[in-house]
Amino acid sequence: MPVQTYVEATGPSGSLKGTMLSPSTAGAPVILMIPGSGPVDRDGNSPQGLKAASLKLLAEGLAANGIATVRIDKRGMYASAAATPDANAVTISGYAADVHSWATSIRHQTGAKCIWVLGHSEGGLVALAAGRASSDICGLVLVSAAGRPVGAVLAEQLKANPANAPILDQALSAITELEAGRHVDPAKLNPALLPLFRPAVQDFLIDEMTLDPAKLIASFHKPVLILQGERDIQVSVEDARLLKQANPAAKLVLLPDTNHLLKTVASDDRGTNVATYADPSLPLAPNVVSSIADFVNSGGQ
Numbered sequence: 001m002p003v004q005t006y007v008e009a010t011g012p013s014g015s016l017k018g019t020m021l022s023p024s025t026a027g028a029p030v031i032l033m034i035p036g037s038g039p040v041d042r043d044g045n046s047p048q049g050l051k052a053a054s055l056k057l058l059a060e061g062l063a064a065n066g067i068a069t070v071r072i073d074k075r076g077m078y079a080s081a082a083a084t085p086d087a088n089a090v091t092i093s094g095y096a097a098d099v100h101s102w103a104t105s106i107r108h109q110t111g112a113k114c115i116w117v118l119g120h121s122e123g124g125l126v127a128l129a130a131g132r133a134s135s136d137i138c139g140l141v142l143v144s145a146a147g148r149p150v151g152a153v154l155a156e157q158l159k160a161n162p163a164n165a166p167i168l169d170q171a172l173s174a175i176t177e178l179e180a181g182r183h184v185d186p187a188k189l190n191p192a193l194l195p196l197f198r199p200a201v202q203d204f205l206i207d208e209m210t211l212d213p214a215k216l217i218a219s220f221h222k223p224v225l226i227l228q229g230e231r232d233i234q235v236s237v238e239d240a241r242l243l244k245q246a247n248p249a250a251k252l253v254l255l256p257d258t259n260h261l262l263k264t265v266a267s268d269d270r271g272t273n274v275a276t277y278a279d280p281s282l283p284l285a286p287n288v289v290s291s292i293a294d295f296v297n298s299g300g301q
Contacts, residue, residue: 002063009098009105011075011083016098018042018072018080020106021059025066029296030112031141032102033059033071034095036121041078042071044120044261045280052261053280055120061289067296069118070106074098088200091207092129099130099137107136114138116296119145121235121260125208128216139223139300141292144235144260147242151179151209157234161270167192178202179209214246223300224250227291229258231265233273251295258285 003022008015019042022028033042033055040046044055059069073080075098076087083098084090103115116138119127124145131140146153158164158171167190174184174197183202186194197205217224224247228240237254244252259265263276264285276282295301 002060007070007105007109009101011080011098011101012094013084014080014082016072016075016080016083016101017078018070018102019059020068020070020109021063022068023063023066027111028066028068029116029138030068030070030106030110031062031116031118031292031296032099032106033069034099034117034119034123034126035072035074036123036144039077040074042073049278050261051278051280052263052276052282054261054263054284057280057284058262058289058292061284062293062296065289065293065297067293068110070102070115072098072102088204091204092126092211093207095126096129096132099126100133103136116141118143118292121145122150122208125150125211125213125216128213128220129211131216131220131222134220134222137222139225139296140220141225141227141295142217142243143227143262143292144229144232145213145226145239145243146235147213147239147246149179149209149212150205151175153235153239156236160233166190171196178205181206214242217243217250218246220247223295225292225295225300226250226252227255227288228253229255229260229262229285231257231268231273232260233270234260251300253287253291255285255287255291258288262288 005020007020043053075090076084117127118141120143124142127140226240226243262284263282265273
């Protein structure tokens with residue numbers, strides 16, 4: 001039976017907290033799991049209707065395949081709230097620094113020489129940023145991760161939803177301003193856009209938009225797995241191919257009938273896809289766990 005323990009690492013002003021799930025076998029490889037954007041917790045859920053529990057399910061599946069995982073609450077959120085006074089002030093580079101703090105803690109606790117870093121969605125960008133200093137990282141697992149700067153991905157997501165038509169021009173203009181390093185006046189935004197571009201997160205977005213995942217992966221010279229669902233409505237297969245193109249040594253695995261949260265979706269119907277985001281009872285799609293387990297257990301082959 002897997003063993004669950006609560007673990008912590010050093011944050012800027014307080015502890016970072018997480019859950020380690022370990023197989024009964026000694027000396028198991030360890031994967032640090034980085035959640036996606038916004039207030040996503042260690043299980044992959046958020047108060048914004050996200051209840052798929054993808055990261056928890058993934059941890060359970062990996063434990064059954066002989067791999068330990070540490071899934072975490074991000075700096076400033078949930079049990080890691082004390083790690084910083086302002087969760088909105090954390091940059092991607094700050095999250096990347098936390099990866100190395102976790103690596104130090106995990107290596108001390110387990111004796112592992114290095115850890116694998118799995119980033120889901122925006123967590124993939126954090127993993128790539130952490131990879132700029134990789135002595136404590138065995139390799140990266142990029143799951144549903146963008147291959148383009150976030151401004152381009154965000155614009156594509158907004159265009160893909162027909163309901164955004166009345167506010168699309170204003171949204172695209174806001175993205176252009178942030179990409180240029182300029183703040184957007186919230187008083188001039190349609191109220192529907194305020195959750196996305198509220199003042200508290202604009203500095204984070206400006207910082208994030210300067211990072212190019214393709215450039216980061218091109219300079220990473222350890223094993224990389226790129227795992228991408230073919231029915232992902234947030235990140236495209238083209239993103240995965242761009243990452244592979246930038247680092248030909250990386251392993252690319254495309255999963256049919258698999259969406260952004262790694263659940264099975266058998267049609268192109270957007271409503272059906274989105275419905276899986278709120279259903280923790282749905283298992284992960286076939287080959288999600290095995291693809292990651294095979295990669296890590298083989299040392300990145």
